[in-house]
Amino acid sequence: MYGLSIYRFADLVNRQAIGEVIALTFFPLMIVMLTRLKKGEHGYWYLLSIGMAAIGYSHMISVEMMGIVIIIYTLLNLKRFYQNKSLKYLIAAGLLAIGLLGRYFLAVGEQMATTIFQVTAQPLAFLSDRTLPFKDIVVNSLTNAVFHANTVNVGITILLGLGIACGLFYYSKNDRDLIGIALGLFIAATPIMPWHLLDHTIINTIQFPWRFFAIITAIVSYLVAKDECHLLKNKYYFYLLILLLGAGNVIYSTNSIQNQSWRFRTNTAYNTPNPYYIGAGHEYLPAQTDYQKILRHKKQVIKYQPHKIKITNVRHTWGRYQFDFRTLTDQKAVVEVPFIYYKGYVAELNHHQRLPMQMNKRTGLTQVALKGTGRITVYYRTTTIQRIGTVISLLSFGMLIIIGSYDGITDKLFDIIHHKGAFYYGN
8 A cells, every 4th residue: 555655656657756765665664663662662663763764865855754753753642652661762763863874964964054055045945835725635636646736645545544544533542643643744735834934944945745745645554554443354445445556556657648748768868868967956056056057068167367377287087177287476376176066175286285175156166276386186075074974873883783683782771871870869
């Protein structure tokens, strides 16, 4: 049911969002582990960390979404988590996940702290502009409409599953929280949700509120598989579910082919992509970068003022520029190298002295100020913070292996921490 869901199918076929599709693979694991911790089943708690790390390295926006769901779920069950001693495992799983993602978080954080990117300066979309009326989402779902900005939907199977879950809300005492979250996320894709209050916050990086349909799909699939009301024991209901899944995907596939024939590519064309095309993810270019201008001027050349500096023996290899220079005045001369600026680019003078690189505030490209004579090599070098992040992730991975290999080691560590706390505070 989850694998054949309309949202996942749309991500794979229509949107071709491969990173997000991979991230969706781990959503069910997150739902299952949260419910296990809620019941006080602490075994394999570290799978929550593995799931979150896998989601993060596949699609960072999905980590943001799942993090919001985990916070809501925890707040709804905070008392129960505390009573069955699951809260400490949840916190441990969160810290371990942060450690595993340290290499990514620190690298991105460093870039965001030093450079203004288009994702914040010129957002691709505002959440408040991407909602759809409740009625339209329901109609689109009932007809398994081909997924577009104005036809977003969860598919008829998930919609009916959500409807049945809401109808059984009173009887599903153990899963009311999940039902409430799923229904809340469904409503959040409509104008009822005041997204305009979050348009200029980090939450807006989610871009489209209907992205939460992936989590709705995972929750509903979990509830159907759990079948607390034993509906699927009736073979008619079971066959009806299979029929809805099969017919729904056939309808969706047929409509996709008919309505999106312009997407078809020959195998030769597909395997010869434009090397200058970076896809739709322009949000993480510096705000000053004019991507369309870069596309129009594909010949990458070094720019400088000839009356101030002489450049010779230019050599451009993959990710590296080398050239000899001699300044013609007593003043420093600025040379612009056609690399889009990110913190980490360095300029080596005569292979030993590193010169500071800067961003051209007009173009978003990399530039360096030179004086005298010598040979310059410009390339990207991992920063100190990036290396620290890598070490943190490797240590966290090693800790994960130890925790997974030695059963009960977590309980022993928690006991030690508890006894030390008792000792220090005299309890």
